[in-house]
Amino acid sequence: MNNLRNQSNPKINLVSGMRPTGKLHLGHYLGVLQNWVDLQKSQKYNCYFMLADWHSLTTKYEDTGLIGKSIIEITRDFLACGLDPDESTIYIQSHVPEIAELHLLLSMITPNNWAERDPTLKDLVRASNQDETNLTYGMLGYPILQTSDILIFKGSAVPVGKDQTAHLEISREIARRFNYIFKKEFFADPKPLFTETPLIMGIDGTKMGKSFNNDIKISATEEETINSVKKMITDPQRIKRTDAGNTEECKVPFPYYKIFADADTCKTVKFECETAKRGCIDCKKQLADLINAKFAIIRAKRQNFSDAEIIEILKAGSRKARQKAQDNLKQIRAIMKLNYFDKV
Numbered sequence: 001m002n003n004l005r006n007q008s009n010p011k012i013n014l015v016s017g018m019r020p021t022g023k024l025h026l027g028h029y030l031g032v033l034q035n036w037v038d039l040q041k042s043q044k045y046n047c048y049f050m051l052a053d054w055h056s057l058t059t060k061y062e063d064t065g066l067i068g069k070s071i072i073e074i075t076r077d078f079l080a081c082g083l084d085p086d087e088s089t090i091y092i093q094s095h096v097p098e099i100a101e102l103h104l105l106l107s108m109i110t111p112n113n114w115a116e117r118d119p120t121l122k123d124l125v126r127a128s129n130q131d132e133t134n135l136t137y138g139m140l141g142y143p144i145l146q147t148s149d150i151l152i153f154k155g156s157a158v159p160v161g162k163d164q165t166a167h168l169e170i171s172r173e174i175a176r177r178f179n180y181i182f183k184k185e186f187f188a189d190p191k192p193l194f195t196e197t198p199l200i201m202g203i204d205g206t207k208m209g210k211s212f213n214n215d216i217k218i219s220a221t222e223e224e225t226i227n228s229v230k231k232m233i234t235d236p237q238r239i240k241r242t243d244a245g246n247t248e249e250c251k252v253p254f255p256y257y258k259i260f261a262d263a264d265t266c267k268t269v270k271f272e273c274e275t276a277k278r279g280c281i282d283c284k285k286q287l288a289d290l291i292n293a294k295f296a297i298i299r300a301k302r303q304n305f306s307d308a309e310i311i312e313i314l315k316a317g318s319r320k321a322r323q324k325a326q327d328n329l330k331q332i333r334a335i336m337k338l339n340y341f342d343k344v
């Protein structure tokens, strides 16, 4: 990683973000936020964490009414989970318009088929159920906008799960193409920073997702959590309380035990389930208690931030991000010889 650092600032620029499309769930906490907090604590990175409101328009351009509220709620989740605006730059994508200008400039040098074959685009199209033959221009440009998000801060570390390695490929190709065309090693290769991302099941046994109505929110009340856990799919072969269960076939609760309980508890649950000494109702009650205990502090911390304070934090973070983006964009324009009248 040392080659990613420069002399004046020994820290690596790290960029990541989330779309403001509703409150965050346990999957976000376990798969992303915990990791962001660890990266922040490591002191190795200049962390840029973005509320990607423009990205949410690629699929929800007709439905913008809740973006503002979502930005506040997600930021509240960020702060409660441990992101610190004094340590990390937390900002709103659209408050850094230099990202849009870089998007336009990089669009000029990016072959169309690079965007079309990009797996990020394919995943997005699949998730949004859009017609692949009738994509919007904004959707097609999604991988280039994502690249601009990273390169505007000369980001060289991007936290991703192992299954997302290919998503960064187009960003690397665009960075290299820019350097090649304008004969300057300006952008470093954005490199994936691999993170262990456990697959978090929704309560219905499919992947947890905001839009699938199968999630448990970080901000859920204890009661809401208990009700969600009650609905979790268990071992489908276990019909009666007296039937012995099989924890390997238990679709949701037992995998959650593996995440939220210690090894001894998991062992006890396995033994009691497989000898019919515990029923699913009691088992779920215990699981809900574990989840509620795990999130009690975070949920309490969420109450510490008023909407007004969060807006101030976001404005300050966006100003800081914008300053850096402006400095970098000025250099990019100069490298592209677009600074015609700067000295006039």
Ligand code: SF4
Residues within 6 Å of the ligand: 234, 235, 238, 245, 246, 247, 250, 253, 254, 269, 273, 274, 278, 279, 280, 281, 283, 284
């Ligand atoms: S007792 Fe627990 S582990 Fe066993 S099937 Fe029921 S919910 Fe799953």
